Amino acid sequence: MLKPDYPITTQRLLLRPFTHDDLHAVHAYESRPDVTRYLYWQARDLDAVRAGLDTKISRTAIADEGDGINLAVTLRDTGTLIGMALLMWTSKEHRQGEIGYIINPDHAGHGYATEASRAMLRLGFDELHLHRIVGRLDGRNTASARVLEKLGMRREAHLIQNEIVKGEWTDEVIYAMLETEWRP
DSSP, rough: BBOOOSEEOOOOEEEEEEOGHHHHHOOOOOOOOHHTTTTSSSSOOOHHHHHHHHHHHHHHOSTTOEEEEEEEEETTTTEEEEEEEEEEETTTTTTTEEEEEOOGGGEEEEEEEEHHHHHHHHHIIIIISEEEEEEETTOOHHHHHHHHHHTTEEEEEEEEEEEEEEEEEEEHHHHHHHHHHOOO
């Protein structure tokens, strides 16, 4: 089981569980079409964000395969919520997981997604003892690909038009890292 001591502190960030008070900060980025362009869901109105926030609030520990943690990414110096980070336990038998992240574009370009994701890799490898962690993205999302490359993840697959997302065929790119690569 993984139930981290919160908040998780990095050089510039605090990763903490979401609260109901985060509604408007989450809406500020989940309502933006430029944020959801490469995601499976459309920009969300306030009611949809509220419903999704309830799920995020409940996801603070990983007890079994299929569980995940969603953490609010906040700036250490101001407490401003700038996005979210995710760790999922995708296979117990194969000790595999997946990371994900969203950063409000108003705070993009500062390495926050990389910093938050590095903390999620640490949780996955050092505390949940995963063997392999992946990051999956829409093939057109070059900014997200750069984040995974900065983390040292290896591009393993480029699946051509493997999914219909928002009415169009899209490519999926898969990056991965092994526990032995995390701890050389």
